[in-house]
Amino acid sequence: MKKITFIPFFCFLLLTLALSSRIVAQSLSTEDIKAQMIKDWERAKAYTVDYLNTMPPDKYSFKAVDSIRSFAQQMLHLALGNLFLMSNATDAQPLAWGQADLEHSPAAQNKDSVMYYVTASYDYCANAVKNMDLNKWGEKKNLFGFEATRYGLMIKTFEHQTHHRGQTTIYIRLAGIKPPQERLFD
Numbered sequence: 001m002k003k004i005t006f007i008p009f010f011c012f013l014l015l016t017l018a019l020s021s022r023i024v025a026q027s028l029s030t031e032d033i034k035a036q037m038i039k040d041w042e043r044a045k046a047y048t049v050d051y052l053n054t055m056p057p058d059k060y061s062f063k064a065v066d067s068i069r070s071f072a073q074q075m076l077h078l079a080l081g082n083l084f085l086m087s088n089a090t091d092a093q094p095l096a097w098g099q100a101d102l103e104h105s106p107a108a109q110n111k112d113s114v115m116y117y118v119t120a121s122y123d124y125c126a127n128a129v130k131n132m133d134l135n136k137w138g139e140k141k142n143l144f145g146f147e148a149t150r151y152g153l154m155i156k157t158f159e160h161q162t163h164h165r166g167q168t169t170i171y172i173r174l175a176g177i178k179p180p181q182e183r184l185f186d
Contacts, residue, residue: 042126090128092132
């Protein structure tokens with residue numbers, strides 16, 4: 001008897017919820033995608049700056065093991081990757097230091113230098129996206145023998161920086177420090 005009265009009530013409840021919650025679909029423009037990408041680069045910059053500020057300056061030379069990059073080298077690799085990959089995606093003129101071997105330059109390994117190069121690379125990426133002609137986003141390019149659209153290369157650039165920032169989480173934890181809180185929805 002209880003089952004019989006529960007089923008109509010459940011159906012009524014579902015119908016009420018379905019009618020009261022209208023889903024309104026909106027079209028997504030290329031301008032919307034561009035604006036989101038710029039916002040994501042700005043968020044990623046802030047998140048990476050949190051990482052740079054979390055690691056004490058005297059730990060920038062820290063390596064989890066001898067055969068891998070130091071914390072500073074990981075962050076400098078991230079910065080150089082941002083310039084290299086985004087310049088290939090957008091044809092934006094890379095910054096003057098984009099060809100330097102910063103990972104092996106002792107002068108680039110301190111916190112102030114790393115902070116400069118990393119933040120400049122994020123600004124470069126955000127500006128490259130801002131200035132990129134949306135009509136060219138679908139053009140195909142070859143990089144390392146792989147073909148991708150310019151848009152696809154911009155996404156891969158974002159993925160690269162996320163990967164290397166993520167690797168430094170282990171460095172921070174091994175230094176006995178809690179990593180920054182994720183900024184996924186900032």
